[in-house]
Amino acid sequence: MSVLEIDRLNKAYGSVRALHDLTFDVRAGEIFGFVGSNGAGKTTAMRIMLGVLAADSGTVRWDGAELDLQTRRRVGYMPEERGLYPKMKVGEQLVYLARLHGMSAEEATRATEAWTDRLGVGSRRGDNVEKLSLGNQQRVQLAAALVHDPDILVLDEPFSGLDPVAVDVMSDVLRERAAAGVPVIFSSHQLDLVERLCDRVGIVRKGQMEALGTIDELRSTDRQRWLLDIDAPAETVTAWASSRAGVLVTGHAPRDGAVVLELTDHARGLEQELLTDALTLGAVREFSPVRPTLADLFRGVVSSDDDPEPPTEGPARRRRLGRRGKEAS
Numbered sequence: 001m002s003v004l005e006i007d008r009l010n011k012a013y014g015s016v017r018a019l020h021d022l023t024f025d026v027r028a029g030e031i032f033g034f035v036g037s038n039g040a041g042k043t044t045a046m047r048i049m050l051g052v053l054a055a056d057s058g059t060v061r062w063d064g065a066e067l068d069l070q071t072r073r074r075v076g077y078m079p080e081e082r083g084l085y086p087k088m089k090v091g092e093q094l095v096y097l098a099r100l101h102g103m104s105a106e107e108a109t110r111a112t113e114a115w116t117d118r119l120g121v122g123s124r125r126g127d128n129v130e131k132l133s134l135g136n137q138q139r140v141q142l143a144a145a146l147v148h149d150p151d152i153l154v155l156d157e158p159f160s161g162l163d164p165v166a167v168d169v170m171s172d173v174l175r176e177r178a179a180a181g182v183p184v185i186f187s188s189h190q191l192d193l194v195e196r197l198c199d200r201v202g203i204v205r206k207g208q209m210e211a212l213g214t215i216d217e218l219r220s221t222d223r224q225r226w227l228l229d230i231d232a233p234a235e236t237v238t239a240w241a242s243s244r245a246g247v248l249v250t251g252h253a254p255r256d257g258a259v260v261l262e263l264t265d266h267a268r269g270l271e272q273e274l275l276t277d278a279l280t281l282g283a284v285r286e287f288s289p290v291r292p293t294l295a296d297l298f299r300g301v302v303s304s305d306d307d308p309e310p311p312t313e314g315p316a317r318r319r320r321l322g323r324r325g326k327e328a329s
């Protein structure tokens with residue numbers, strides 16, 4: 001099976017170490033969610049995958065072979081800073097990009113029409129890109145990533161700024177591409193969306209892959225939490241829980257008597273015993289495992305003392321922000 005392998009990528013910008021032996025893979029037909037705090041290194045890794053940025057060391061392989069100029073043309077890329085020519089017409093631009101990737105004029109026109117219609121911007125083909133709203137420009141940007149029928153999709157924050165209808169269209173397109181055997185990797189801070197859409201997720205922190213797997217796999221390595229909702233004063237429940245070996249109180253629900261308990265290895269498998277014991281305090285309204293969301297898992301991996309991004313005032317960084325600022329105006 002074809003696999004996109006990201007193998008021990010390292011990259012530093014001066015003294016800022018953006019990637020540190022970053023390693024993971026994305027399989028054909030899989031949607032992979034690439035998540036991490038601001039400045040964790042996602043954009044840097046994605047730019048290296050496409051070849052617009054050189055790694056200091058490490059390799060990116062597709063089907064076992066290192067990505068070269070030829071294979072990189074088969075990647076559909078949506079850059080974070082977006083890359084459309086504002087003064088060029090939507091349709092002409094997409095045809096131009098498709099032709100750059102080797103399509104005939106006829107194929108390029110057909111693909112442009114199909115993707116702009118599918119993404120709801122068919123009526124804007126004759127408009128300059130700059131006349132479109134930001135969300136519609138983003139739809140065109142996705143069309144630009146797809147128009148040449150790529151074998152691999154690498155999308156940097158494709159969902160940011162989209163309305164809910166566009167989110168649905170984008171999600172359907174990604175699912176469809178994955179079903180056709182394309183590995184799809186996208187970064188996002190919308191963790192509910194990532195949780196819904198992705199087969200596997202990688203959580204990157206300070207340029208390193210900290211957690212990797214399906215959401216269920218990530219859950220299974222997470223601490224086990226139980227909600228205990230009981231007809232007793234919160235202080236009584238807390239005091240009782242604290243006296244039990246291996247039980248920690250990690251949260252209080254708004255309702256009096258409801259606490260979230262974390263069971264360490266000592267107390268694993270003793271849930272029934274705990275429940276019987278808790279019944280001596282009062283009537284138990286609920287005792288159930290808490291299923292962590294991806295956002296909970298993310299918080300567990302990315303600790304609150306993380307400095308989201310070391311300050312860099314270099315000219316290159318300012319240029320990046322400048323381009324993004326321009327796009328947003």
Ligand SMILES: Nc1ncnc2c1ncn2[C@@H]1O[C@H](COP(=O)(O)OP(=O)(O)OP(=O)(O)O)[C@@H](O)[C@H]1O
Binds near residue numbers: 017038039040043
């Ligand atoms: N051109 C650059 N010059 C200097 N430093 C840079 C440059 N690009 C990125 N960095 C630094 O590299 C680190 C990783 O940045 P990167 O943009 O890859 O993170 P990210 O995970 O994509 O963040 P975000 O979620 O905010 O988009 C950060 O510390 C950032 O400041």
